[in-house]
Amino acid sequence: MRKLLAALLSTTLLAVGACTFAPDLSRFAACDVQGGCPSGTSCLPSENRCLPTCGEGGRCDGLDEDPDAETDGGTGVDAGTGPVGETDAGEVDAGEADAGQVDAGSEDAGPAAPLALESSSLREGTENVSYSAQIQANGGTPPYTFTATAQLPKGLALDTAGRISGTPTRAGELVLPVEVSDRSVPTKRASGSLLLPVRPLLRVAGPEPLADAINNRAYTERITATGGKAPYSFALAPQQSLPAGLTLAANGTITGTTTQAGRKEFTVVVTDSDTPPQSTNGTLSITLTEAGLAIKLVSRAVPGGRVGSDYSYTVRATGAGTWSLKDGTLPPGILLDTKDGTLSGKPTTQGDFTFRLGVADLLFSDERFYTLHVD
Incomplete structure (x- = not known):
């Protein structure tokens, strides 16, 4: 059954x-x-x-x-x-x-978006300061592989994961030639030149030491800075002081009259006008000296300069005279005013330039070697 x-x-x-x-x-x-x-x-x-x-x-x-x-x-x-x-x-x-083209087919997922580099993915860097950032891409099929298509700027390296690292050695908009590839079959590729903005490093340029102060005589000297973004603002660091009788203005000018003997060392802080601003410290010194009958150079050093930036500094003496370049070579782009001893211009070449300046009046003369460092 x-x-x-x-x-x-x-x-x-x-x-x-x-x-x-x-x-x-x-x-x-x-x-x-x-x-x-x-x-x-x-x-x-x-x-x-x-x-x-x-x-x-x-x-x-x-x-x-x-x-x-x-x-x-x-x-x-x-x-x-x-x-x-x-x-x-x-x-x-x-x-x-139920299980075919509508649920899992190409009409829902659609083709992958075109592969592309993100041009705005790099944060700003600072000259001679350690840097690290991640390059970004979109579209295609992750994960991505990154390679440099030409020589990168000095001091920087790129790994296959898209990480830029190192220390940029110059300021400006650095060009990074990059290619990205994905995991699709066949492999998709996209390339481009990414711009890495690098700010110039702010420095206290000196001079160090500052010009000697003549005992009980009016004193004027100017602290300068390089890099960053002008104009600059100067101030004494906390718990620091100048020789008695001298004051520091925000523009870097030191004026007054002092009788404080010996050498006085102090620290100044300079802040630039960038956004966000940079600030840095510098240690400087002033020595008290006595006036004599002969003309005498009281500037012991000249401040540093920077390629492409305006430069101006008046070398100081105890009296008026005629100035001349006695030996050596001034940095390309810098000229000497023989009437008042002012060095001015825009340096065009990096390096240390050593030269000998002289000043003479009708009876006396004095000479000194100086080194001007240009970044």
Whole structure:
């Protein structure tokens, strides 16, 4: 009997979804009162019907003649590709609509965005100060690989992860030639020249030492700075002082009269006008000297300069005279005013330039070597 039921199930092909298995057995003969049936059939007590006996592995005789076989268990409406099949178990449920192009196809994800370098990803650096920044890219398929397509500015290096590091040795807008590649197949590439803005380093230029102060005589000297962004503001560092009787103005000028003997050392702070501003310290000194009858150079040094920046400093003496360049070479771009001893111009070459200046009046003269350092 179990074989008979299995045969009926196989011929109805498991009507899917909401369909119920309810075969029509009314066409089979009823069992007699003792439960007997004609030869080749056996009684199904629950339905009181004589059903054909199926042989092992064979077919059930009489089932195929059922005129309703295709309707109950065939490939038509109940379990085929018609309305019920499409809704319950057909192509709509397991096909392209559920797991195909709509859910995971190219229409949703779309093509990857073009690969590109981000031109504004580098923060500002400062000349001769350690620097580190991350180059950014977008689009394509991460992760990215970065390489330099030409020589980087001196002092800087680039790794494959896009990290720029090192110490820029000059100020200005440094050009970084960079290429980025992604992990797509085939590999996408994008290249460009990124600009790294580098501020000039602010320095106290001196001179150091400052011109000697003549005992009990009016004194004037000027502290200067290089780099940063002019104009500059000068002040004494906390708990610092000048020789008694001298004061420091915000523009770097020291004036007054002193009688304080010996050498006085002090620290000044200079702040530039950049945003954000730079500040730095410098240690300077003044020595008291006595006036004599002869003309005498009281400037012991000259302040440093910077390539392309305005330079002006008046070398100081105890009296008026005529100035001259006695030996050596002034930095290219710097001239000497022979009337008042002023060095001025715009240096064009870096380096240390040593020269000997002289001053003479009608009776006396004096000479001294100076070194002007140009950044």
